[in-house]
Amino acid sequence: MAKQREQDYSQTAVPQENRVSLIRMFAVMLSLTFFSASMWAGGALGEGLSFRNFLIAVLVGNGFLGLFTASLAYISAKTGLSTHILAQYSFGQKGAYVNSFLLSITQIGWFGVGLAMLANPVHIVTGIPVPAIIVAGGFLMIVTVFIGMKAMAMVGAVAVPAIAVLGTTSLNIGLQDVGGISYLFAHTPETSATLTISAALTITIGSFISAGTLTPDFTRFAKNTKQAVGTTIVAFALGNTLMFLFGAIGVISTGINDISYVMLSQGLIIPAVIVLTLNIWTTNDNALYASGLGLATIFKTSKNKMVIINGVIGILFATVLYNHFVGWLTLLGSILPTIGAVITTDFYFVRKRQYEAFEKADIKTIHVPAIIAMGIGIAAGMLLPGVPPLNSLVATAVVYFTLVKIAPLKVSANVLKKA
Numbered sequence: 001m002a003k004q005r006e007q008d009y010s011q012t013a014v015p016q017e018n019r020v021s022l023i024r025m026f027a028v029m030l031s032l033t034f035f036s037a038s039m040w041a042g043g044a045l046g047e048g049l050s051f052r053n054f055l056i057a058v059l060v061g062n063g064f065l066g067l068f069t070a071s072l073a074y075i076s077a078k079t080g081l082s083t084h085i086l087a088q089y090s091f092g093q094k095g096a097y098v099n100s101f102l103l104s105i106t107q108i109g110w111f112g113v114g115l116a117m118l119a120n121p122v123h124i125v126t127g128i129p130v131p132a133i134i135v136a137g138g139f140l141m142i143v144t145v146f147i148g149m150k151a152m153a154m155v156g157a158v159a160v161p162a163i164a165v166l167g168t169t170s171l172n173i174g175l176q177d178v179g180g181i182s183y184l185f186a187h188t189p190e191t192s193a194t195l196t197i198s199a200a201l202t203i204t205i206g207s208f209i210s211a212g213t214l215t216p217d218f219t220r221f222a223k224n225t226k227q228a229v230g231t232t233i234v235a236f237a238l239g240n241t242l243m244f245l246f247g248a249i250g251v252i253s254t255g256i257n258d259i260s261y262v263m264l265s266q267g268l269i270i271p272a273v274i275v276l277t278l279n280i281w282t283t284n285d286n287a288l289y290a291s292g293l294g295l296a297t298i299f300k301t302s303k304n305k306m307v308i309i310n311g312v313i314g315i316l317f318a319t320v321l322y323n324h325f326v327g328w329l330t331l332l333g334s335i336l337p338t339i340g341a342v343i344t345t346d347f348y349f350v351r352k353r354q355y356e357a358f359e360k361a362d363i364k365t366i367h368v369p370a371i372i373a374m375g376i377g378i379a380a381g382m383l384l385p386g387v388p389p390l391n392s393l394v395a396t397a398v399v400y401f402t403l404v405k406i407a408p409l410k411v412s413a414n415v416l417k418k419a
Helices: 024-035 036-048 051-079 085-093 094-128 129-145 149-178 181-186 195-208 209-213 225-254 259-265 269-299 305-314 320-323 323-335 339-351 368-383 387-406
Strands: none
Touching: 024 149, 024 225, 024 269, 036 051, 036 094, 036 195, 036 225, 036 269, 051 085, 051 149, 051 181, 051 195, 051 339, 051 387, 085 094, 085 209, 085 269, 085 339, 085 368, 094 129, 094 209, 094 225, 094 259, 094 269, 094 305, 094 320, 094 339, 129 269, 129 305, 129 320, 149 181, 149 225, 149 269, 195 259, 209 323, 209 339, 209 387, 225 259, 259 269, 269 305, 269 323, 305 320, 305 339, 323 339, 323 368, 339 368, 368 387
């Protein structure tokens, strides 16, 4: 893989001899799900829900994310292809570019949110102005993305245990401060902060649906489908759930909905700065890697060139994105599930788990049923009552399958030669 580090197989399948070990894949997926922003999202849930409803929202939301990402992980491990290339089978070449653009923009957004999350605790400890920290941290992260998957796995191997220790320490302090687990289950939010279960599920799913849709960018390096699916499910069951729990208990015990000030009030700000720096560094590397890969597919250029451009954009908009965090999650929750819904429906139910090799497949320019299904799915997520991400996914899958079955020869025959 070292010889092809620059291209990262952005236009081709990852060959079997360049797949990575189970341990390295697990480290990458855990570092992806041990996401500091999930602590903040967990804090929002802890502030707005009873603890019992918080657990329901997190378990259901992460269960959905685990199944969604595992289904994509299977496809990528079997084909060796990234999200952006897989989307071309069902959306067509140009149609998939729209998806790659949307996914890349959201990852740039997460990169910006991560920078702002890092800048706040560092500012508290050092007094360095937040904008200076954002700029310096952003450019250092850009540099590390150039190294590739091997470096991401190595940093993740350090960052994941560190954030687990910090979060567990914060959780224990929080439990001691409030008087134990019984207090948590007696906790009720203030009326002004109350969330519905629907809104809570939207935040839970929205916090990771962007990176979840991009799961194939990472799991295409798995040696086999069992490895890809197993590491993905365990990573979500363990990593994302724990991060939500850490954030919620910190907010419930301190009454502060900002992870930086929670750590400060618990006397953990200095170790928090060190650990959060490592953790945000790994997740931001993942975000830049994925966004660079997506835009490189569109513009047929080097991933690293796009990494630089994307990183600069994320730096410039970091503070704005940080201040509109929940609204950002709601928007993602309505739009992004539609992409994964089309890909999974096409692979499992239309093509019966058989894709031709990308080099041989006859890809249309635009596959109209996928575009229509995506549009209807987005509308369903934004307009129908209930949980927007679930509405989007179900509506998209049903519409896409129906349209393809209505006109299988005229509309979809050229998307992929029948296996």
